[in-house]
Amino acid sequence: MIFSSEDEAPIARDLLPDWHAAFGDAAGRLELEIGAGHGGFALAYARAFPDRALVAIEQRKKFATVVAAKAAARELPNLLVLCGDARILAPRLFGAGRLAAIHVHFPDPWWKRRHHRRRLVDDRMSTLLLGLLAPGGLLDFRTDVERYAEEAVVRLEAAGFRNEAGAGRFSDAPPDEIPSTREKRYLATGQRVWRLRLRKR
Numbered sequence: 001m002i003f004s005s006e007d008e009a010p011i012a013r014d015l016l017p018d019w020h021a022a023f024g025d026a027a028g029r030l031e032l033e034i035g036a037g038h039g040g041f042a043l044a045y046a047r048a049f050p051d052r053a054l055v056a057i058e059q060r061k062k063f064a065t066v067v068a069a070k071a072a073a074r075e076l077p078n079l080l081v082l083c084g085d086a087r088i089l090a091p092r093l094f095g096a097g098r099l100a101a102i103h104v105h106f107p108d109p110w111w112k113r114r115h116h117r118r119r120l121v122d123d124r125m126s127t128l129l130l131g132l133l134a135p136g137g138l139l140d141f142r143t144d145v146e147r148y149a150e151e152a153v154v155r156l157e158a159a160g161f162r163n164e165a166g167a168g169r170f171s172d173a174p175p176d177e178i179p180s181t182r183e184k185r186y187l188a189t190g191q192r193v194w195r196l197r198l199r200k201r
């Protein structure tokens, strides 16, 4: 597991992984999930879309190990589960404009003000996510925390994303949406989920 709040090490861009060697043709549509948790989304998404490749990063080793074992048992060659801090790993794994989509579902809200800097979607991360996406690429953000959703939409639009639903607005669930582990619970209880579907211009 990798922990670092500040990481200024130079990025060896010539050492980025060869995703075509790892995934074959599916690497033509390479996607990232950040904070895969128990893997409900990653496992179902990889099965539903065998022609897409998904890299799922989860910082908790226990979770990442279990999801990776399930991916192997279910024979999902288009899913790679990695353990570490996505803020540090992502720029070392993907070149600029390499990703077709990034999925961030129910990131930890870090309620206390002094913990806000640990929030996944801050200005630095917004710029990083935008840079990793190809033009037209999708940022699929879901949260159950209204305040986080309101802050994220402002921050991400300011970073340069185009909001599919219109500026400042949230999206409905697309009919073919694949729910994450946590989202399945909310679909059962009816608890509201705020969704952002944002595009790189």
Ligand SMILES: C[S@@+](CC[C@H](N)C(=O)[O-])C[C@H]1O[C@@H](n2cnc3c(N)ncnc32)[C@H](O)[C@@H]1O
Binding pocket: 034, 035, 036, 037, 038, 039, 040, 057, 058, 059, 060, 063, 084, 085, 086, 087, 104, 105, 106, 107, 108, 120, 180, 181, 182, 183
């Ligand atoms: C509230 S859980 C949601 C899990 C899953 N996305 C879902 O919807 O069921 C948030 C997850 O993100 C992981 N996480 C938080 N920050 C992370 C980071 N910087 N890099 C990778 N994983 C992270 C946590 O360990 C946790 O498993």
